[in-house]
Amino acid sequence: MAIARAVDFLGRSTKPVTVSEIAEEIGVDQPRATRLVQQGVSRGLFSREADSDDARRTLVVLTDHGREFSSRLRSERRAPLDAALANFSAEEKESLARLLKKLADNWPDRSR
Numbered sequence: 001m002a003i004a005r006a007v008d009f010l011g012r013s014t015k016p017v018t019v020s021e022i023a024e025e026i027g028v029d030q031p032r033a034t035r036l037v038q039q040g041v042s043r044g045l046f047s048r049e050a051d052s053d054d055a056r057r058t059l060v061v062l063t064d065h066g067r068e069f070s071s072r073l074r075s076e077r078r079a080p081l082d083a084a085l086a087n088f089s090a091e092e093k094e095s096l097a098r099l100l101k102k103l104a105d106n107w108p109d110r111s112r
Contacts, residue, residue, distance in 0.1 A: 044066070
C-alpha cells in the first residue's frame, strides 16, 4: 500500500519533505505521489506547509494522527521479527546484525 510507505518514510524523516522526495523514496512517479499526499491530507495523516526557503515548494509533514499511524505500522512490522528472534542468544543476534550489515554494505547498487 503506497500510502503506508509514504507514512513510513515521513515517520522516519527528521524534517519536512517534498512530494518529489516522497516519490523517489517509495518508487512512484510525481503525479502518483501528489495523489498520495492529497489522500493523506484528506485522511488527516499529512499536512502541507510552505517552504520558507522557496515559496514555490510545498513541504509535507505528518500530523499527530499520522505519527500515531506510523508508530502502529512500525509496531506491527516489529512484532513478527521480535517473535522470530525470541530464541536467539545475544551473541546470535549480534552475529545476525553483523552479517546483515555486511550483506547490505555489499548489495549491488542499482543506481549505477
